[in-house]
Amino acid sequence: MAFPEIFKKTEKKQVFEKKEKVNIKDKKTEEKPAKEKAKKATGFYANILESPHITEKATDLSEKNQYVFKVFSKTNKKEIKNAVEEIYKVDVISVNIINIPDKKRRLGRTLGWKSGYKKAIVGIKAGQKIELMPR
Secondary structure (H helix, E strand, C coil), X not given: CCCCHHHCCCCCCCCCCCCCCCCHHHHXXXXXXXXXXXXXXXXXXXXXXXXXXXXXXXXXXXXXXXXXXXXXXXXXXXXXXXXXXHHHCCCEEEEEEEEECCEEEEECCEEEEECCEEEXXXXXXXXXXXXXXXX
């Protein structure tokens, strides 16, 4: 009886090409185009600033070069400063943070909570503006 060919050992041809060794240091020193860096940064910073907080007091503060934003609850002052500078292309002088606490609300017999949020008041350099509401 003949032995099936699938079980026979055949010589495998080794078709390996010599690959050039790449230094890890060379990869680190290669600079990426500036556009790619800006796109990534903008996406990250867009998550930090939730929305501009538009109230009467906020519009009065805008005349004094201070703008109010609702921000993600885990962010700190440095991240907020970098986000505003990156998105709006202005120079930030100061950042003040206010934590608005949760508040109890009642609808009939049902008790509930209105969620709190974090608010940031950002002071910018004189002569610069942020266009919050496009005309």
